[in-house]
Amino acid sequence: MLLLKMLQAATRASADKDRVKSNAVRALGNLLHFLRHSQLTRSAFQRPLEDAVRALVKTVQSEATMKVRWNACYALGNAFRNPALPLDSAPWSSDAFSSLCHVVTSCKNFKVRIKSAAALAVPAHRGCYGDTKRFSCVWRSLATALENSEDTNDFLEYRYSASLRHTLSQALLHLLSVSQSQDMPALGASLAGEEGRGIKEHLIKYLRAEDGGGEGAQGEKDTGGDGFTPQQRIGGLQQTLIRLKVLKAEEEGRGEEERGKEVVVVVVNFLEDLLRTCEEL
Numbered sequence: 001m002l003l004l005k006m007l008q009a010a011t012r013a014s015a016d017k018d019r020v021k022s023n024a025v026r027a028l029g030n031l032l033h034f035l036r037h038s039q040l041t042r043s044a045f046q047r048p049l050e051d052a053v054r055a056l057v058k059t060v061q062s063e064a065t066m067k068v069r070w071n072a073c074y075a076l077g078n079a080f081r082n083p084a085l086p087l088d089s090a091p092w093s094s095d096a097f098s099s100l101c102h103v104v105t106s107c108k109n110f111k112v113r114i115k116s117a118a119a120l121a122v123p124a125h126r127g128c129y130g131d132t133k134r135f136s137c138v139w140r141s142l143a144t145a146l147e148n149s150e151d152t153n154d155f156l157e158y159r160y161s162a163s164l165r166h167t168l169s170q171a172l173l174h175l176l177s178v179s180q181s182q183d184m185p186a187l188g189a190s191l192a193g194e195e196g197r198g199i200k201e202h203l204i205k206y207l208r209a210e211d212g213g214g215e216g217a218q219g220e221k222d223t224g225g226d227g228f229t230p231q232q233r234i235g236g237l238q239q240t241l242i243r244l245k246v247l248k249a250e251e252e253g254r255g256e257e258e259r260g261k262e263v264v265v266v267v268v269n270f271l272e273d274l275l276r277t278c279e280e281l
Contacts, residue, residue, distance in 0.1 A: 001044075003031065003035070003039065004044060004045060004048060006027075006031060007028070007031050007032075007035075007045075007048050007049070007052055008048050008051075010024050010025075010027040010028045010031060010052070011024075011028065011048065011051050011052045011055045013027070014028060014055040014056070014058075014059060015055070018064055018065050018067075018068050021059060021064060021068045021071075022067055022068050022071045025055070025056055025059050025068065025071045025072045025075045026071050026074065026075055028052050028055065028056055028075050028079075029056070029074060029075025029076065029077075029078035029079050030075075030078060031052070032049075032052060032053070032075075032078070032079035032082060032085065033078045033079055033081055033082045034082070035049070035082060035084060035085070036084055037084040040084055040085070040086070049092075050090075050091070050092050053076075053079070053090075053092040053093075053095075053096055054092055054095065056072050056075050056076050056079070056096070057076075057092070057095045057096055057099045059072035060072045060073055060076065060099040060100065060103055060116070061099050061102065061103070066107075066109040066111065066112055069103070069107070069109070069112050070109075070111055070112050070115050073100065073103065073112060073115040073116045073118075073119050074115050074119070076096055076099075076100060076119045077115070077118055077119030077122045080119060080122040080123050080128070081122055083124070087123060087127075087128040087129075087130070088127045088128055088129075088130055093130060094130065094134060097120070097129070097130070097134055097137070097138060098137070100116045100119050100120050100141075101120070101137055101138060101141035102141075103116040104116040104117050104120065104141050104142065104145045104168075105141050105144050105145045105148070108152070108154070108157070109157065110152070110157045110158075110160040110161060110163075110164050111160055113145060113164055114160065114163055114164050114167045117142060117145065117164070117167045117168050117171050118167050118171070120138055120141075120142065120171055121167075121170060121171035121174040121175075123178075124178075125178060126178040126179065126180050126183075129175075129178070132182045132183055132186065135175070135179075135183050135186070136183070136186035138175065139172070139175055139183075139186060139187065139190065140186075140190070142168055142171050142172050142175070143172065143190055143195060143199060145164075145168050146165060146168040146169065146172065146198075146199065146202055147195070147198055149161050149164050149165045149168065149202075165202055165205070165206070166206055166226075167226075168202070169202050169203050169205070169206035169207075170206065170226050172199065172203070173203065173206075173233075173236065173237065173240070176240050176244075176267070176271070177236065177239070177240045177243075179244075179267075180247070181247055181250075181251060181264065184263040184264045184266075184267055185263045187263070187266075187267050188262070188263035188264070188266035188267055189263075191266060191267060191270040192266050192270075196270060200270070200273070200274055200277075203274055204274065204277055204278060206233065207230060207233045207234055207237065207274075207278050208230050208278055209229075209230045209233075234275070234278055234279075237271065237274065237275055237278075238275065240271065241268065241271045241272065241275060244264065244267060244268050244271065245268060247264060248264045248265065248268055251264055
């Protein structure tokens, strides 16, 4: 029961003064990352688990220092890496995603936005994002944040805008890579119009490593960057395109309604055009 006591102690510490909070939320993220399915299914862990996640959510949304909020976003991303966490069904999951979606579009500190965007791109499977409403909310938040990634009056924040765009672009491509047929209407609506043209411009820069992403101005490795070469990024895009073409063929084979086929075609055409542009440049 030592792990349970550590989880409860770190949760209590997350309500302490800011200097303590920074370390407490990091500890919570580490503990949530290492919890096993056999522990998560025990009744003794149910309430402490919910309390721990809600403590992170509260910290992300709080008026604490930006360092504390950055650490809380990092901690949620760390927790999301645990495949045993029931992100698809837990009552606290919606609040966790909502808090990150809010911060990625509204926080005045770009480094906090970067870390929240990175956290939203952590879940490895479509099911982790929950229903279509939540998946669409995550997509819209990331797309909006990308559109507004240069909106700041603070030069100290502006120097991180390239890293922010880099992380947001990577997150959007990740969502496309795990998307399923039920997500196509929301994705198609976003990619078909003016918003889609803006997204495409940013994705081209990301895929070709023209956005200057990576380490921040002070060499801060956690500000952005995914370590992938342009060839690897384009290779990932090709895999996504292949998968969605298979999805399109399956829908056609099932005789899906015309509207259902159209939205898949919009997304496939967007990715084909994106890939073609990258290869031509």
